[in-house]
Amino acid sequence: MKMVTHLFTDAGRTWRQAAKVNSKGALIYQALMEEMNGPLGGVLAAQIQRNAQYIKDVPADIARQMTEHIMSQSMQGLRHTDIAKNLQQLFPHMTDVKANLIARTETAKTATALTQSRSEMMGIQWYRWRTSMDDRVRDSHKIMNKVLIPWDAPPSPEELHKEASVGTYHAGCIWNCRCYAEPLIDLDFIEWPAKVYLHGSIEELSRKQFERLLPKTQAQVV
Ligand SMILES: [Zn+2]
Incomplete structure (x- = not known):
């Protein structure tokens, strides 16, 4: 269980990519499924439902089917390219481009939804935005890196x-x-001063200034 939690805090990387390194794929999947049977499953399902409303151009129940399908496949560690292929089998009228776009986007959303649900359950109220650090990162996201x-x-x-x-x-x-x-x-993992998104802008805060934003319990956790 610790391994799964670690994997998802350590990235939007899929567990299957990570499993390649430590060859514990089956074990990790089993642990993830056990975790999903607990309270996390409900929190995540609600999150995914909310995501479904952002898939435009298709009726709501189809959008929900799509997100559920993508969620279960990305949990199984499928790549978004394979998920796109499967999506097209289910919805044959969908174009390649559209299937790829939805699969890629929804897979990333599922990863974030999982991280958000876990954070919610553990009382973690902040995260650090990470980009993939290459040329394809859009300019508006480059400025978000490490915020x-x-x-x-x-x-x-x-x-x-x-x-x-x-x-x-x-x-x-x-x-x-x-x-x-x-x-x-852990605040020790951050280089201070750090960029913080606050009141609609990005500000640079010292560790002391940031600690003041945290409720007492959170300050104790970190
Ligand atoms: Zn981005």
């Missing part, structure tokens, strides 16, 4: 980058985004 974000107030990266807003959302939760959320479990 601390409160789970209860997602930013609008476009607005922060002086572009037209496409709404507020968490890392990984918009089309073609490969960013991921890294839960803030």
Whole structure:
């Protein structure tokens, strides 16, 4: 169980990628499924349902079927390219481009939803936005790299980058985004001063200033 928790805090990487390194794939999947049978399953299901409403152009019940399908496949560790193929079998009228876009986006959203649900259950209120650090990262997300974000107030990266807003959302939760959320479990892991998303802008805070934002219990945890 610790291994699973670690894997998902350590990335939006799939557990199957990680399992390649430590050859414990079956064990990890089993642990994840056990975890899903507990309270996490319910929290995550609610999160996924909320995601479903963002799939436009298809009726709500189809969108829900799609997200559930993608969720279970990404939990099994399938790559988004394979998920896209399976999606097209289920919904044959869907174009390649559309299936790929939905599979990629929903897989990243599932990873973030899982991290958010776990954070919620453990009382972790902040995460660090991480990009994939390559040329394909959009400019509005480049400025988000390593910024601390409160789970209860997602930013609008476009607005922060002086572009037209496409709404507020968490890392990984918009089309073609490969960013991921890294839960803030220990203030020692952060280089201070750090960039913090606060009241609609990105500010640089010292550790002391940041600690003041944390409720007492959270300060004790970290
Ligand atoms: Zn991104």
